[in-house]
Amino acid sequence: xxxxxxxxxxSSFSLDIxxxxxxxxxxxxxxxxxxxxxxxxxxxxxxxxxxxxRQINSAGFEEVVTFEAxxxxxxxxxxxxxTMWKWFKACLPPSDGGEGKWADSKKTxxxxxxxxxxxxxxxxxxxxxWISKMSIAELDVNGKDYLKETxxxxxxxxxxxx
Numbered sequence: 398x399x400x401x402x403x404x405x406x407x408s409s410f411s412l413d414i415x416x417x418x419x420x421x422x423x424x425x426x427x428x429x430x431x432x433x434x435x436x437x438x439x440x441x442x443x444x445x446x447x448x449x450x451r452q453i454n455s456a457g458f459e460e461v462v463t464f465e466a467x468x469x470x471x472x473x474x475x476x477x478x479x480t481m482w483k484w485f486k487a488c489l490p491p492s493d494g495g496e497g498k499w500a501d502s503k504k505t506x507x508x509x510x511x512x513x514x515x516x517x518x519x520x521x522x523x524x525x526x527w528i529s530k531m532s533i534a535e536l537d538v539n540g541k542d543y544l545k546e547t548x549x550x551x552x553x554x555x556x557x558x559x
Contacts, residue, residue, distance in 0.1 A: 409510055409511045409512070409513075410422075410425055410508065410509060410510050411508070411509045411511075412425045412466055412506065412507075412508050412509075413506050413507050413509070414484075414505075414506040414526075415504055415505045415506050416504065417484070417504070418475060418480065420468070420476075420480055420481075421468065421469075421476070421477055422466050422467060422468050422477055423468055423469055423543075423545060424466075424467045425465070425466045425467070425508055426465040427508060427521065428462045428464040428508070428521055428552065428555045429462060429463075429464075461551060461552070461553055462523075462551075462552050462555045463529070463550060463551050463552070464508070464523075464549075464550055464552070464555075465547055465548065465550070466481070466547075466548045466550060467545050467546065467547050467548070468546055468548070469543045469544065469546075470533065470543075470544040470545065470546050478546055481528065481531070481546070481548050482531070484502060484504070484527075484528055485528040485531055485548070487499075487502040488502045488527045488529075499527060503526060503527050503553075504526045504527070505522075505523065505524045505525075506526065507520055507521065507522050508520070508521045508523075517559065520557070520559045521555060521556065521557050521558070522555070522556055522558050523550075523552040523554065523555040523556075524552065524553065524554040524555075525552060525553035525554055526550050526551065526552040526555075527550070527551055528548050528549065528551075529549050529550070530548075530549040531546060531547070531548055531549075532546070533545070533546050533547075534546075534547075
């Protein structure tokens, strides 16, 4: 198992989405695996001193996970900005201005984290993924930052493989 405690280089990740070419992302938020819990709110017993006891039952992890990918807005036809927009539009229903090809537009891919020697130290593989949301950074006439787009990707299956 790779050691994520060691320092990572500033450009220490990549997001590969099958069939979309080599895309450049500003940042990627690693998928969060949330446990399925039951019973955490219910008191199952009381003890001396007014203490209460609760039981939490774990039932595995949520199957559907999300992650965010951020890119710099760009009009270039091969940019992450344009490529992600085309994917998003294919997933949207026609009533929202999309193509209504959600089921046919699901993707697979991987997120990789690299150390300073450019060795893979962590990898998450995802399947059955689609874009559920796009947001753009605040537009400001005095702004000096790049215009960033945030893409929320939903995965029905995401597994850390190393």
